[in-house]
Amino acid sequence: MFLLSCRLIGVAMLGAKTKIVVLGLVSLIAYASAWAETLEGQVVGVVDGDTIKVLDKMHKQYKIRLDQIDAPELHQPFGQRAKQYLSSLVYKKKVNIEWHDKDRYKRILGTVYYQGNNINYQMVEAGYAWAYTKYLRDGIYKTAQQRAKQQRLGLWREKETIPPWEWRRK
Numbered sequence: 001m002f003l004l005s006c007r008l009i010g011v012a013m014l015g016a017k018t019k020i021v022v023l024g025l026v027s028l029i030a031y032a033s034a035w036a037e038t039l040e041g042q043v044v045g046v047v048d049g050d051t052i053k054v055l056d057k058m059h060k061q062y063k064i065r066l067d068q069i070d071a072p073e074l075h076q077p078f079g080q081r082a083k084q085y086l087s088s089l090v091y092k093k094k095v096n097i098e099w100h101d102k103d104r105y106k107r108i109l110g111t112v113y114y115q116g117n118n119i120n121y122q123m124v125e126a127g128y129a130w131a132y133t134k135y136l137r138d139g140i141y142k143t144a145q146q147r148a149k150q151q152r153l154g155l156w157r158e159k160e161t162i163p164p165w166e167w168r169r170k
Contacts, residue, residue, distance in 0.1 A: 039064075039097040039108070043090045048074050049082025049128055051107065052090060054097065064097055065107040066120045068141050070164045071129040078155040082128040085154075089119055127154020130163050 039062060045053035047063070049071025054062045071086070072079040090112065099110030112119040123129040124141050127148040131141035149156045 036098045036100040039099065039110070040094070041097075042094050043092060046083055046087040046091055049079065049086050049123065052086070052112065054095065063105075063107045064099075064110050064112065065103055065105075066123065066129075067099070067109040067111055068132055068136055068138060069120050069124055069129040070132040071123060072155060073164050073167055076162070076164065076167050077158065078128065078161075081154070082123070085126060085128045086119070086123060089122060090114055095119070124148065125153075127151075127156045132165075134165065 039054065039056060041054040041056040041062070043052050044055045044061065047053065050066040050069055052064050052066075054064055056062065071082040074080060074083065093114055096113045097108065097110040098113070099108045101109045103109055120129075121140060121144055124131055125144040125148060131145045133142070136142065148154060155161050
């Protein structure tokens with residue numbers, strides 16, 4: 001098994017110690033990519049339909065970007081409603097965030113949970129956000145979007161909708 005693993009990653013001709021180091025590094029990288037951090041705190045601000053501010057128990061504030069979804073921009077149709085809906089779900093509530101990365105603006109990219117409910121999913125399910133296909137890793141968001149669209153919920157009541165990533169290019 002060990003030799004097979006080494007051959008698969010192109011190190012069959014290396015010494016035993018080198019093989020162990022390479023295999024260890026490969027294992028570490030695989031583990032790190034699957035690993036997620038958790039953060040717990042109270043929502044102290046809702047910036048827009050996909051960004052919140054959370055204060056942890058040490059009184060450190062974090063800006064959280066809801067991962068895998070994209071809500072309308074504030075000046076876009078349904079932008080204010082998306083912000084209001086997100087506020088109704090989490091503002092002044094204690095939430096848990098599972099995250100594994102930050103975006104280019106240094107915001108934590110995370111999945112927000114309140115009482116075990118996936119808030120990112122609820123935003124898409126209610127029709128206040130899109131499944132962000134460019135960064136999508138979980139098919140549940142695409143399925144929720146299709147259902148919201150079929151039921152004409154939230155922004156899907158409109159005849160024409162422009163995804164935020166296209167709106168931002170204007």
